[in-house]
Amino acid sequence: MSNTPISVQGYQKLEQELDRLKKERPIVIQAIKEAREEGDLKENAGYDAARERQGFLEARINYIESKLSAFNVVDLNTLSGNKVIFGATVRVVDIDTDEEKEFTLLGPDEADFASGSISISSPVGSALLGHEEGEEITIDIPKGRVTYEILSIEFRGA
Template identity: 40%
Template sequence: MANISYYTAEGLAKLKEELAELKTKGRSEVARQLAEARDKGDLSENAEYDAAKDAQGHLELKISKLEEIVGNARLIDDSNLDLNKALILSKVKIKNLNNNMVLDYTLVSEEEANLAAGKISVKSPIGKGLLGKEVGDIAEISVPAGKLKFEILEISR
C-alpha cells in the first residue's frame, strides 16, 4: 500500500536533491571505503571491510526509503485549497489559551517539518489538532504534557 505524502515544490526538490547526492557521492564514498579495506588483506578478519559493508547496507536502505517517498510524493496545488480552513500549507496564527502565548506555524508534510523555522508536521499532535479548524475555533489537543487549548486567530497561505 502506497503511503502518499504531499509536498511543496521546495520540499520535494530537497528530497530529490538528497536522493541524487546519496546515489552519487554516497555510493562512490562507500565504494572507496570498500576498496581501501579490501587492499588491507584477509577479508575474513578485516573489521574495516565489515564496517564498510555495513555502511553500504545502511546507505542502500536509506536510498530505497527515499526512492519510495519520492515515488509516492504529490505536489500540492494550493490554488484549490479552502482558505477558510487550516490545511496543509496553511499559515496558522494560534493563541495558547493556557498561557496566552501567540504562535505562528505553517502546516507541512512530515519530512518538511522544522520547528525552528515554524513548520510543523500535519502528523504531529498539534498539526493534527489544527487541521480542518477555522478562525475562531478552539482546538483541544492532547500532547504528552497534557491537554492544550488553542484558539485559531488567523489562517493564510
C-alpha cells in the same frame, strides 16, 4: 499506496538528496575496497565505518525512492482559504499561558519544527486541520493537554 502531500520545494529537496546519495555510493564502495585491502577486518575501524555508511546510504535511498511515487506534490502558491489545510501557516495562542505560536503545516517528510513547520500527521497538525480562525482546539500532546485558539490562517506560498 497513500497520497502524502508534499510541497514542490520539499519534493525537489528529496530528489536532490537522492541524487547526492547515489553519487556517494561509488565513494563508499571504494572506501570498503581499500579498507579490505588493509587486511584483518575484525579490527578494521575504517572498514566498519564504511560498511555502516553503506548501510545508511542504501536504506535512505530505498526509503526516498519508495516515497517519491506516493507523494501528491502541491504548489504552495496555489493555496488559499479560510480553513487550516496542508500548506497553511497558522498562528495560535495557548489559552492557559497566552503564549503565541506559529506553525506551517507540511507533510511528514518535510516538516521541520526548528524552522517553524510541523507535520499534518503530528498531534497538533492533525488537530488543527479543518478548523477556522477564532476556533478553540484542545489537543492531547506528549506533555499533557493544551488548548489553542486559532488567531490567523495565512497562505504564504513558497
